[in-house]
Amino acid sequence: MSSNPVLEVKNLVKRFPSSKRDSKGKGFVVAVDGISFSVKEGEIVGLLGPNGAGKTSTIQMLLGVLSPTSGSISYFGKDFARNREEILGQVNFCSSYIRLPWSMTVFENMDVAARLYGVKNRKERIAKLLAIFEIEAFSNKSVASLSAGQLMRTVLAKSFINYPRVLLLDEPTASLDQDVADRVREFLEKERKDFNMSMLLTSHNMREVEKLCDRVIFLNKGKILEIGTPEKLAAKLQTAKVELWIEKNEQKASKLFKKLRLKVEKEGKYTRVEVKEKEVANFLVVLGQNGVDYREINIDRPDLEDFFLKAAREGKNV
Amino acid sequence: MFNFGIVMAVIVRHLYNFRHNLDRIFDSFYWPAMDILLFGFTSVFIMQRSGNIPQLVTVLLSGLILWTIVWRGQYEITVNLLEEFWNQNLVNLFASPLRVREWILAVFILGFAKMFIAVGFSAFLAYVIFKANVFVLSFWLIPFMVSLLLTGWAFGLLVGGLIVYYGHKIQVLAWSGIFIIVPFSGVYYPISTLPKFAQKVAMFLPTSYIFEGMRSIIFKGVFDFKSLYISLSLDGVLIALGIMFFVFMFNKSKEKGLARLE
Numbered sequence: 169m170s171s172n173p174v175l176e177v178k179n180l181v182k183r184f185p186s187s188k189r190d191s192k193g194k195g196f197v198v199a200v201d202g203i204s205f206s207v208k209e210g211e212i213v214g215l216l217g218p219n220g221a222g223k224t225s226t227i228q229m230l231l232g233v234l235s236p237t238s239g240s241i242s243y244f245g246k247d248f249a250r251n252r253e254e255i256l257g258q259v260n261f262c263s264s265y266i267r268l269p270w271s272m273t274v275f276e277n278m279d280v281a282a283r284l285y286g287v288k289n290r291k292e293r294i295a296k297l298l299a300i301f302e303i304e305a306f307s308n309k310s311v312a313s314l315s316a317g318q319l320m321r322t323v324l325a326k327s328f329i330n331y332p333r334v335l336l337l338d339e340p341t342a343s344l345d346q347d348v349a350d351r352v353r354e355f356l357e358k359e360r361k362d363f364n365m366s367m368l369l370t371s372h373n374m375r376e377v378e379k380l381c382d383r384v385i386f387l388n389k390g391k392i393l394e395i396g397t398p399e400k401l402a403a404k405l406q407t408a409k410v411e412l413w414i415e416k417n418e419q420k421a422s423k424l425f426k427k428l429r430l431k432v433e434k435e436g437k438y439t440r441v442e443v444k445e446k447e448v449a450n451f452l453v454v455l456g457q458n459g460v461d462y463r464e465i466n467i468d469r470p471d472l473e474d475f476f477l478k479a480a481r482e483g484k485n486v
Numbered sequence: 487m488f489n490f491g492i493v494m495a496v497i498v499r500h501l502y503n504f505r506h507n508l509d510r511i512f513d514s515f516y517w518p519a520m521d522i523l524l525f526g527f528t529s530v531f532i533m534q535r536s537g538n539i540p541q542l543v544t545v546l547l548s549g550l551i552l553w554t555i556v557w558r559g560q561y562e563i564t565v566n567l568l569e570e571f572w573n574q575n576l577v578n579l580f581a582s583p584l585r586v587r588e589w590i591l592a593v594f595i596l597g598f599a600k601m602f603i604a605v606g607f608s609a610f611l612a613y614v615i616f617k618a619n620v621f622v623l624s625f626w627l628i629p630f631m632v633s634l635l636l637t638g639w640a641f642g643l644l645v646g647g648l649i650v651y652y653g654h655k656i657q658v659l660a661w662s663g664i665f666i667i668v669p670f671s672g673v674y675y676p677i678s679t680l681p682k683f684a685q686k687v688a689m690f691l692p693t694s695y696i697f698e699g700m701r702s703i704i705f706k707g708v709f710d711f712k713s714l715y716i717s718l719s720l721d722g723v724l725i726a727l728g729i730m731f732f733v734f735m736f737n738k739s740k741e742k743g744l745a746r747l748e
Contacts, residue, residue: 267574283495
């Protein structure tokens with residue numbers, strides 16, 4: 169991975185006019201509130217956040233289909249607003265929410281995309297992508313007749329048509345079954361490795377983000393809450409989940425958890441207790457000292473999903 | 487100024503759509519055929535009853551065929567724009583290197599080609615069924631067609647500008663918008679038939695000079711070149727206004743986001 173940023177966003181703001189006025193008399197909704205970040209060459213960055221966090225508005229501004237209120241976007245060291253056509257020729261996108269002209273066939277859609285991006289040897293490029301995404305059999309079928317998974321693979325294939333240097337992916341595996349989703353993830357990793365492609369990815373699949381992303385930007389209410397590697401963000405939580413199948417003295421255990429002010433969840437025969445990661449050993453000793461016997465124990469370190477849930481619920485830095 | 491490969495991409499996209507879409511084929515042949523039959527038989531009936539209106543069939547059918555040019559010019563712009571809304575394809579297009587001016591040029595070219603098909607088909611039907619020959623206008627037909635097509639494009643861009651900002655809720659204008667100028671254009675009757683205020687409105691419409699000219703050629707065999715000059719000058723103003731308005735509204739729409747239109 170090179171240290172050169174291929175995408176730089178500075179103080180990006182998007183305000184939508186609103187008829188409702190707040191207590192300060194402002195008549196607009198802030199979708200994106202002064203965010204700054206960069207994506208390096210060959211880097212995969214995750215853009216995470218709950219619904220309404222500003223992810224989609226950010227991606228739309230990065231594609232030039234939504235004008236920012238203020239701030240700047242530059243790709244490859246060039247201002248996006250001034251070099252739109254040159255830049256968009258090297259960028260592409262894929263979204264699980266995007267559709268294609270439904271009456272046209274898969275091939276026709278790919279052909280139009282190839283022409284829009286000025287791809288040379290169109291037929292060869294289309295044939296290669298159809299083979300990679302295993303949609304050759306549907307080449308002459310209309311988009312309207314495709315299943316959700318086949319459509320998503322077509323949209324993905326289209327997003328690679330122009331050998332993009334930067335790819336913006338909005339939940340790319342949302343409607344794919346596990347097997348195809350795995351292969352798509354492998355393909356994305358391979359493209360990054362082979363062509364040093366950079367990607368900005370939004371996803372609700374935290375395992376996917378952990379697997380693919382070098383860094384994660386966490387947005388909430390239009391602001392960046394955190395930027396870091398998935399591991400570093402998860403480590404910020406500092407709490408582990410200790411899952412126990414308590415065999416003896418369950419009531420005593422409950423009193424003890426209450427006394428220690430620990431967060432407890434019951435699920436069937438299992439009791440899940442949130443304990444600070446560095447205090448897990450002490451916690452187990454205390455259980456033993458109080459005569460609480462357990463038959464099974466499972467200790468989960470905090471992961472990105474825990475971070476996501478906590479940050480989304482609390483809406484502030486974790 | 488233009489990337490013609492990209493212009494071609496938009497044209498190819500609509501040609502593919504035309505191939506698969508029965509209603510677009512219907513638009514090009516069914517309605518023009520119905521119009522010719524309806525107006526043709528109506529004028530034949532009037533001729534048989536009154537018998538003293540010379541060239542009635544040719545005048546009405548030539549008016550209808552020339553009006554098709556204006557309508558086609560507007561319709562191609564507004565309906566091709568709506569096609570992108572209906573197909574949720576607006577973001578696919580404008581997140582690519584496609585520029586608004588290239589999209590406009592592409593729909594101009596499409597409108598020009600489809601106008602030839604529709605007008606050629608209507609003229610053929612009018613001649614075969616009613617012996618009405620629009621080519622009686624001889625070489626004047628070419629500048630007439632140019633002027634009328636420019637008017638259609640200009641109104642297409644003005645209506646398209648509204649649609650690109652307000653979206654589906656005003657999509658009815660895509661089909662009907664241009665008809666606001668029909669009463670003032672004198673398509674089937676002389677401008678002198680109109681009340682005074684309407685005659686003043688007609689003065690500012692390039693179409694009124696062309697349809698007056700058409701009748702002048704059919705009835706008297708003469709046409710005042712000055713009328714063509716005024717018509718083309720008005721077209722120049724309208725097309726410049728149309729382009730500016732469309733680009734302005736497109737950029738205003740981007741402030742709200744193009745994705746909302748899909």
